[in-house]
Amino acid sequence: MVKQKPLRRMGQTNPPFMSGVPELLxxxxxxxxxxxxxxxxxxxxxxxxxxxxxxxxxxYPVLHGLERNGSLKAKRKVVGGRTRVYYSLTAKGKRRLERLEQDWNRIQTGVNAALGAASHA
Amino acid sequence: MPDPGLDKLRQQLHDSGVAPKHVIRIVTELSDHLQDLETEALELGLSTEQARSKAIDQLGDMNTIAEEVLRRPELRCWFYRLPRLARLVLPVAYCLLLPAVPIYASVAHGTTIGRWCAGLIMSGLLTSGMLLVLYAAIILT
Structure with a gap:
């Protein structure tokens, strides 16, 4: 049996299924x-x-958290007479996104397998 | 007009040790977001009051936003994140700063302090002169 890596980076205190979703999106x-x-x-x-x-x-707390850990970069820009804070992805953010995608795909595969097994039972 | 509670949020975040730069920016961004939501609602034909209420609803509960911020220790000031280090570093820093404060003050406000000292000396000289004249007048009469 292949040993699955434990799920990580999907939140520490919240239910793991949903806490990483806003970040991933x-x-x-x-x-x-x-x-x-x-x-x-x-x-x-x-x-x-x-x-x-x-x-x-x-x-905003999610964006600030991501900025603080270096995944995002914030930049002020004046657009249409208003100052906006624009967020962009950094190289670290790209790597984080890849990891979160892998984690999410693993969850999705697992849940689909469980649902499939339940419907065949 | 309904109040979104941004001032309360600002105070709550400050009191909980969230770094001031994050507090200021989060509140500003929320305020801008609220303005965008209001504009959007007004464009849909709602009245000013209705648009404001709808925008506040969409923005969400300020307590939930505060909880989300406080769930992220990385957004707090370093002395809240590392209290043991703060207990070690801050007293040392204060001890070093204590003698530096008068030195800094004399450098930064040298002109004012000089003027104040000159005024004090001048008034002392004037008082002494007046007392001397008074003394001389008493002696001579």
Whole structure:
């Protein structure tokens, strides 16, 4: 039997299935282009078909946490007379995204296998 | 007008030891986000008050946001993250700073201190002169 690596980086205190999801989504979106908070929330809603609904303000602690650990870089820009804080992915952020994707795929495969087994039982 | 509770959030984060730069930026970003949500709601044809309420609802509960911030120790000031080191370093730093404060003050406010000292000397000389004149007047009469 192949020994699976323990799940890591998917949050320490929250339920592991959901705590890494906002982080994964944000990194994935920022891998495409730099965005500011409001723009990111709109994009999350768009790409998930509004399947994930959360208070929009909770995005900022996640962004600041990612910035603090070096996954994101924040830059102030004046757009249309307003100062916006744009976030972009760093090299460390790209590596983190790859790891989170692997973790997520492993979870997804496991859950799908369990659901498949349950429906065949 | 409904209040989103940003001031309360700011205070709560400050009191919990979140680094000031994060507190300021999070509150500013939330305020901007709220403004964007309000604009969006107004464009949908809602009244100002309705737009404000809808925007506040969408932004989410400030206590939840505070909890999310406080769940991340990396956003706190270093002396909250490393209290043992802070207990070691801060007293030493204060001991070093204590003699540095008057030195810094005399360098930074040298002109003011000089002017104040000159004024003090001048007033001392003037008082002494007046007392001398008074003494001489008493002696001579």
């Amino acid at each position: 944000l990194l994935q979106l920022l891998a495409q282009r730099e965005m500011y908070g409001y723009e990111l929330v709109k994009s999350v809603k768009l790409v998930t078909g509004e399947a994930i609904s959360l208070g929009e303000g909770v995005i």
